[in-house]
Amino acid sequence: MKTQVCIIGGGPSGLLLGQLCHKAGIDAVVLERRTRDHVLGRIRAGVLEQGFLRLLDEAGVETRMDRLGYPHDGTLISFENFETRIDFRQHTGSSVMVYGQTEVTRDLYEAREKVGAPTLHEVADVEIVNAGLDEAGGCTVSVTHEGQRKEIRCDYVAGCDGFHGPSRQAIPADKRHEFEKLYPFGWLGILSETPPVHHELIYANSTRGFALCSMRNETLSRYYVQAPMADDPQDWSDAAFWAELKRRIPERFAETLVTGPSIEKSMAPLRSFVCEPMQYGRLFLVGDAAHIVPPTGAKGLNTAASDVHYLYEALKACYLDRDPAAMATYSETALRRVWKTQRFSWWMTKLLHRFPDTDDYELRIQRAEIEHLASIDSAQAMLATNYVGLPY
Ligand code: FAD
Ligand code: DHB
Numbered sequence: 001m002k003t004q005v006c007i008i009g010g011g012p013s014g015l016l017l018g019q020l021c022h023k024a025g026i027d028a029v030v031l032e033r034r035t036r037d038h039v040l041g042r043i044r045a046g047v048l049e050q051g052f053l054r055l056l057d058e059a060g061v062e063t064r065m066d067r068l069g070y071p072h073d074g075t076l077i078s079f080e081n082f083e084t085r086i087d088f089r090q091h092t093g094s095s096v097m098v099y100g101q102t103e104v105t106r107d108l109y110e111a112r113e114k115v116g117a118p119t120l121h122e123v124a125d126v127e128i129v130n131a132g133l134d135e136a137g138g139c140t141v142s143v144t145h146e147g148q149r150k151e152i153r154c155d156y157v158a159g160c161d162g163f164h165g166p167s168r169q170a171i172p173a174d175k176r177h178e179f180e181k182l183y184p185f186g187w188l189g190i191l192s193e194t195p196p197v198h199h200e201l202i203y204a205n206s207t208r209g210f211a212l213c214s215m216r217n218e219t220l221s222r223y224y225v226q227a228p229m230a231d232d233p234q235d236w237s238d239a240a241f242w243a244e245l246k247r248r249i250p251e252r253f254a255e256t257l258v259t260g261p262s263i264e265k266s267m268a269p270l271r272s273f274v275c276e277p278m279q280y281g282r283l284f285l286v287g288d289a290a291h292i293v294p295p296t297g298a299k300g301l302n303t304a305a306s307d308v309h310y311l312y313e314a315l316k317a318c319y320l321d322r323d324p325a326a327m328a329t330y331s332e333t334a335l336r337r338v339w340k341t342q343r344f345s346w347w348m349t350k351l352l353h354r355f356p357d358t359d360d361y362e363l364r365i366q367r368a369e370i371e372h373l374a375s376i377d378s379a380q381a382m383l384a385t386n387y388v389g390l391p392y
Contacts, residue, residue: 003029004021004026004027004154004156005017005027005028005155005157005315006028006141007028007030008128008141008160009030009031009161010030010031010119010121011039011160012101012105012108012301012304012305013160013288013305013308015112015119017158017160017311018030018119019060019111020055020058020308021312021315022112022117023059024315024320025320026319030117030119031145031152032121033126035122039105040105040106041102042101043222043264043266044300045301045302046100046101047096047097047098047201048069048096049389050095050097050389051302051305051309051391051392053065055308056108059108059111061111062107062111065103069099070098071096072096072200073087073088075200075202075203076198076200076202076203077383078205078206078250078370079206079366079367079371080207080250081250081251081252084373084374084380085200086383087380087384088387091385094388096298096387098201098214098215100216123143123145124144124145126141128141128157128159128170128283130281131157131170132281132283139156139281140152140154141154159283159284159286159290160289162289163289171283175280176276178273178275179275181272181273181346182269183269183294183353185209185228185229185270185355186227186269187210187270187295188226188227188236189224189266189267189268190222190224190238190241190265191216191220191262191265192259192263193260194219195218195219196214196218196221197253197258201215202250202253203348203352204249204250204352205352205370206249206354208247208248208354209225209227210224210353210354211225211245213245213249225241226354229267229269232267238259238265241262242259270294270295272292272293272342272345273291277331277332278290279330286311287304290334290338291342293341294345294348294349295345297344297348299344302341310330310333311334314330315327340386340390341386344387
């Protein structure tokens with residue numbers, strides 16, 4: 001098999017890049033380890049930046065966003081009963097869209113199916129044979145599919161296979177520098193068929209730790225509480241979850257919160273991670289394969305999308321303008337924005353969580369910073385500008 005771009009990973013990064021390539025007449029194939037149902041079963045991000053929406057539009061993806069998406073012009077930040085609203089529109093003239101990653105992925109699968117763009121599911125033992133060695137002549141990806149070993153000859157490989165995928169490992173250890181920070185807690189999340197407690201998201205700090213009130217639509221809510229990573233989600237009864245959430249959000253919301261049975265419950269680790277560089281020879285890392293943020297600023301999926309944008313622009317320059325040198329600057333360009341989203345996610349995480357060494361002094365500092373946010377316009381503008389998404 002021959003193609004121009006071999007995309008490893010059929011999550012949002014790989015599917016979006018594949019669809020953009022297809023639209024531009026660049027030949028691409030997507031290789032995904034799991035079944036489509038498995039990929040669609042993962043409940044993850046919920047907040048999209050405008051840049052992401054523009055990319056979906058450019059890729060000609062018909063979304064169901066006009067029916068299922070919710071533009072949000074602001075968010076609440078609280079500390080116990082103290083609340084402040086960050087007005088995105090006032091500070092940036094822009095907003096974000098609440099629309100689940102599951103829906104985005106479904107839209108992308110449907111768009112690819114409609115145009116006959118190839119996605120090979122349930123592939124195994126993906127191996128990038130010569131990413132760095134064969135700079136002049138392309139490279140080969142070997143893969144087992146439907147019981148047969150196949151070789152895919154390509155010009156470039158896009159490693160869109162998430163944090164645990166093989167692409168990053170294909171860069172020799174002495175050619176990459178990994179920066180990592182693990183946070184000593186996780187987010188226990190539930191999905192419940194109940195109306196959201198508020199029409200905007202609430203990021204809540206409290207002496208008991210962080211909580212987030214989010215949503216998917218008027219009858220489907222997503223809530224998170226900071227919890228020890230060692231906790232088994234199944235050991236958390238729904239009643240225990242609701243009780244803990246109520247203790248962490250402002251009383252006026254705790255009193256009106258509608259509770260019900262959870263339909264999903266899971267624990268997500270919090271990690272900051274960057275791999276430099278994001279390219280090696282003919283291999284280009286995209287999204288979670290190259291970097292991870294703690295979810296506090298809703299930046300994981302959105303930063304994956306900005307990588308897709310930069311790689312797509314380089315591929316267009318290479319194939320449509322016959323300027324292959326454009327590929328050389330991908331990592332440098334993408335990393336500049338990556339580090340800014342790392343900074344923002346790290347800052348939001350520090351502002352809102354209880355760390356093992358958070359003492360009374362640190363709690364007062366967190367509260368003072370939230371009060372500072374409430375009173376200083378430029379502090380609100382910093383948060384709003386980052387939250388709605390830095391320009392590409
Ligand atoms: P992924 O979504 O990880 O997709 C990678 C794909 O590659 C997967 O489909 C995987 O099956 C496939 N793959 C892996 N190995 C191979 C292989 N060997 N061969 C072929 N295919 C392979 N972000 C937010 O902004 N907000 C959130 O609330 C949020 N919550 C999250 C909760 C959890 C539990 C997790 C794990 C992440 C969360 N994120 C969140 C992050 C966000 O979901 C990711 O940033 C986003 O999924 C990145 O997309 P991706 O396509 O780069 O990687
Ligand atoms: C959601 C997740 C986030 O990490 C976030 O910052 C906002 C919303 C969500 O799942 O809805």
